Amino acid sequence: MAPLIPQGIINPELNLFFALLLGIGFGYVLEQAGFSSAKKLAGVFYGYDFVVLRVFFTAGITAMTGILFFSYLGWLDMDFVFVNPTFLYSAILGGIIMGFGFIMGGYCPGTGIVAAVTGKTDAMVFIIGMFIGIFVFGHFYQSFESIYTGHFLGNIFVYDSLGMSRAWFALTLAVVAIMAFTITQMIEDRIKKVSPEQIKTRPSYMLPSFLVVIALIVFLFLPEERRSNIREARPPELLAQVHGEDAYISTHRVILEIKHGRDDLILIDTRDQSEFERFSLPGAINIRADEILQRRWRPLFKQDHRRKVFFGNGSSSAMQAWLTAARAGYDNVYILNGGLNRMFSELFVESEMPDTTAYNLQDRSNARFLYEARQFFLEGGLVDQEEDRRQRIKAPEESEIIPVIGGC
């Protein structure tokens, strides 16, 4: 239930329950496809039955087409999809062992269990052998570790290794699959000596194949990423907010907030991490402009209705963050006008002496406010504050990716 658990739609405690349901469904499909028969499975190696190849290629091509379009449309976040890391040595060695096991036993692990459940004795023996293998591997793991973790290549994709674009690779794979279907069907017919009359009465797969190829050709012409979506704010609205100064919040408001340890504003530091670690305003979190759109920050912007204030040293990095957030449709976002540079200069240069002679009472009050704040900060007032007066928002984990336990 990979996309639903990290989204908080399904309780992680129920993971195994859903795994059981999915497992039953998967087992049912395998059984219905005839995969509980070792003869059928091994047929692919002897050339008399290629149904395994066709079923898995069909599943792969359908899933690939769905994932490509779903991720483009924003229905599926590829950041949440676990990509199995490649350890080259163990992949090659594991592939060889698996291949031999498949030919000799007639099953792969998933189909072995399905067959054992249907009462096939050879499958039960196969599963016992599998568990002996697991035990041996676990017991002598230390000896195998260098092979198991050997030649780490990271989370690589085939199309990157081939230097192709994702869309071209998908189309090529689909065409290769359709060709493989046709050729294997011809081989199978020749070996089984199927009569032409029987071939004519067989269902035709022309239309689904044609539609998949058309869909993948359309995907070739789509941009890498969607340009925009319906939730995004329109450019004139953003321009009006910047121009009309609605996007800004005053330095006095932020000074008041941190001096009294209030928790009404969420302060977001848009500078680099190194600068943030050296100094930041109390309770601030560090999100750079290019990190705003990460899914992990979405609850902060969408669900927390406090005002979010972006600040940097000046206003430029805060403006980049603000425009990104405001365009994405996040409300209640502001820029600290002038950033830390203006705030410090108001606090520590312009407020050296409170102006008690000013005619305007508002000016006098402002001057006194800044003078008092200056004394408070210089005397280390923030250090003396209890640590939890302004709660720091905890940065969510980078991504909660749950490995997909797959196979047949």
Add this chain to the structure above:
Amino acid sequence: MKNSTLNNSAILFFTVLMAAVIFCAITSRNYQISNRAVAGKAMTEGFVSYESLYYDYLQDIDNGFLLVDLRYHAYYEESHLAGAHNIPFDELLQRNHQRKLKKYDNILLYADQEQVSVAAQMLLLGAGIENVRVIPGTYSTIMQYVVEAFDPSRAFYNEDKARWDHQRFMPVGGGETKKQPETSPSREGMDPTAVIGGC
């Protein structure tokens, strides 16, 4: 499975995907470039340094770039950089201006506030006008440090640089320390019960 069931499922799958793609194309006409791409571009190649402005542009005024002054007409009339074209920030999205900007493949923006130039740059990038960069600072700093007399000590001037030793004036506890991601290959972080298999 009946042949008609298979065909109908395939048609349904195909129709849903194509309908969604068409819907997206219709509803995403406000911008030409995605939000993520605009933010990335603005952060990585957003600014032109004063050094580059002085040596690469102002010394060679005819090298095919467009200087855009984003201030109000009145300020522009008073004084502006030589060769600058005036597009006040509030008129930035007007079609005639955008048409003109699209003809240039190297546009430099300045305003009376650095963040206004940044906002203009990001809005133009979103409208599909690429190769737009910001001259840091304001019109007055550009005049002072580049045009009147080039000041090498301000060659990389930027309003977004820290001007204060913050910790000295406002002592607070240290910032949040983030854990560095592990770079060495390891399977230790993976769930030991997860059998990642295939057939």
